Amino acid sequence: MILVIDAINRHQHEAIVEDMFRLRARVFAQRLDWDVKIENDMEIDEFDALDPVYLVGLDENANVVSCIRLLQTTGPHMLADVFSDILQGEAPLRAATMWESTRFCVDTERLTTADRGQGSVARATSELMSATLQYARDCGISDIITVIDPVMNRVLKRSDNAPYGYVGETVQMGKTKAMAALLDCTDERIERVRAFAGIEGDVFVDEAALIAQRETVNTPTETTAEALAQYFIDQIDSAASVDELRAALEIAEAVLGSPKLGRQLVGNTNASSEQV
Amino acid sequence: MTLLLDELCERLELDYAAYAGVNSIDNSMHALVNYPLSWKQHYQDNALHMRDPTLLHGARSQAPVHWGRLKNDTLYKPMFSQAHDFGIPQQGVTIPVRGPFGDKGMLSVTRRMQPLDWDKHVQRILPDLQHAAAHIHDLVMQQGLIMRAMRAPSLSSRETEILQWTAAGKSHSDISDILSISARTVEVHVRSARFKLGALTTAQAVARAIGMGLIYPM
Numbered sequence: 001m002i003l004v005i006d007a008i009n010r011h012q013h014e015a016i017v018e019d020m021f022r023l024r025a026r027v028f029a030q031r032l033d034w035d036v037k038i039e040n041d042m043e044i045d046e047f048d049a050l051d052p053v054y055l056v057g058l059d060e061n062a063n064v065v066s067c068i069r070l071l072q073t074t075g076p077h078m079l080a081d082v083f084s085d086i087l088q089g090e091a092p093l094r095a096a097t098m099w100e101s102t103r104f105c106v107d108t109e110r111l112t113t114a115d116r117g118q119g120s121v122a123r124a125t126s127e128l129m130s131a132t133l134q135y136a137r138d139c140g141i142s143d144i145i146t147v148i149d150p151v152m153n154r155v156l157k158r159s160d161n162a163p164y165g166y167v168g169e170t171v172q173m174g175k176t177k178a179m180a181a182l183l184d185c186t187d188e189r190i191e192r193v194r195a196f197a198g199i200e201g202d203v204f205v206d207e208a209a210l211i212a213q214r215e216t217v218n219t220p221t222e223t224t225a226e227a228l229a230q231y232f233i234d235q236i237d238s239a240a241s242v243d244e245l246r247a248a249l250e251i252a253e254a255v256l257g258s259p260k261l262g263r264q265l266v267g268n269t270n271a272s273s274e275q276v
Numbered sequence: 277m278t279l280l281l282d283e284l285c286e287r288l289e290l291d292y293a294a295y296a297g298v299n300s301i302d303n304s305m306h307a308l309v310n311y312p313l314s315w316k317q318h319y320q321d322n323a324l325h326m327r328d329p330t331l332l333h334g335a336r337s338q339a340p341v342h343w344g345r346l347k348n349d350t351l352y353k354p355m356f357s358q359a360h361d362f363g364i365p366q367q368g369v370t371i372p373v374r375g376p377f378g379d380k381g382m383l384s385v386t387r388r389m390q391p392l393d394w395d396k397h398v399q400r401i402l403p404d405l406q407h408a409a410a411h412i413h414d415l416v417m418q419q420g421l422i423m424r425a426m427r428a429p430s431l432s433s434r435e436t437e438i439l440q441w442t443a444a445g446k447s448h449s450d451i452s453d454i455l456s457i458s459a460r461t462v463e464v465h466v467r468s469a470r471f472k473l474g475a476l477t478t479a480q481a482v483a484r485a486i487g488m489g490l491i492y493p494m
Contacts, residue, residue: 006338006339007333007336007337008337008341050374051336051337051338053338053339070338070339071338071374072372072373072374073468074373074374074376074410074471075338075374075375075376075380076374076376080376087432090432090433090434091430091431091432091472092432093435093464093468094376094471094472095410095467095468095470096373096406096407096409096410096411096471097403097406097407098464098467098468099338135339138399139339139340139406140340140403140404140405140406142403143460143464164460164461165458165460165461165464167434167461182460182461182464184460
């Protein structure tokens with residue numbers, strides 16, 4: 001699922017944002033060896049101070065598995081100010097309906113263990129890509145210029161999402177290369193990418209549900225099990241007759257069924273019997 | 277310049293439009309609105325721009341801000357209940373524009389209509405609003421002399437080349453064949469050149485580029 005984070009809702013998702021910066025550090029510093037600044041295991045640059053839009057891919061446990069960053073091309077952005085090598089010193093494309101996407105990455109380690117067997121990397125890429133195109137389209141944007149490495153370029157081509165063009169040159173950057181590719185935010189491309197990856201329905205996270213889920217996760221599940229065991233112990237303790245005691249025991253065994261709890265209950269039962 | 281806003285409201289079927297921008301070079305603030313005079317006066321007298329959630333959030337956004345997203349902000353209710361008293365609709369969207377030199381602008385538009393209809397309407401006009409916001413911001417920034425000098429259009433050689441072929445009467449698909457690039461790549465370069473030259477149409481962009489000596493008349 002994809003979560004959209006910007007300056008308006010960022011305060012509600014600080015942990016996810018930090019997770020995203022850590023993923024970027026693992027990918028861009030460690031794996032690709034790009035010349036990026038790392039602080040506290042997080043990769044953050046000056047463009048993160050411009051209140052960009054982030055699209056973050058989350059797994060079912062709300063772990064960050066992918067991310068991308070969007071900036072207007074009319075303002076400061078990486079191709080204009082940092083990746084000038086790619087443009088060979090030429091002026092960048094600037095248009096009100098074109099955004100730049102950078103720091104596009106997918107957590108290959110987490111995905112290969114968690115989602116094995118689903119063509120996970122390509123699927124996570126397709127989900128993030130189609131969501132990005134969809135989000136941009138819904139903001140009135142018609143094209144995205146994206147800075148990617150050749151591996152990501154191949155993933156895009158193989159997932160029916162081939163760029164319609166490139167700008168500038170492919171240049172060496174760290175252990176890999178970087179290039180600027182063009183993608184249109186048309187319904188046709190969005191449908192193609194979704195169809196290729198078998199994505200159906202809404203991929204965007206229901207924010208209210210995510211925040212609610214976060215609150216329940218904070219309550220440990222052991223507490224529930226303990227409370228349940230305590231409930232049966234209380235039932236057994238307060239049994240007023242042998243029939244009630246037997247009934248309480250049967251229910252407790254049926255529900256809990258674990259030998260450990262069984263022993264615990266038997267101990268209590270003996271105590272109760274004496275009282276009876 | 278408020279005529280621009282009237283024209284925009286007319287063309288995109290909107291009630292009101294407001295532009296606010298900051299020139300980052302001389303720190304001057306600029307505002308254009310076509311709201312009713314009474315609301316304009318009330319807004320100014322009470323310095324509401326300091327407490328206007330659409331401006332505060334718009335200034336920190338890259339994507340359009342739908343006003344419905346701001347409902348949880350403590351400033352939302354006080355602002356919109358006042359606006360309501362002056363007949364200003366609660367439904368609106370603010371389009372932020374970032375300029376190359378740290379300059380920022382925002383175009384806010386609003387219209388009284390059913391919420392679902394409004395959502396559909398906004399969706400349809402957003403691309404136009406993006407262009408309009410960038411265009412108005414550019415015109416306002418050009419009023420500052422230093423900013424105007426800094427914003428002198430810098431076309432890439434690809435943009436110049438494509439504009440030169442356009443001046444020679446070639447279509448996008450002709451140019452795409454000539455340069456062996458896709459027609460859409462040609463189109464985004466033309467779009468970018470239009471934006472940089474402050475032109476609304478390609479013909480205007482060609483004329484301006486000729487006027488500035490960037491390409492030759494053919």
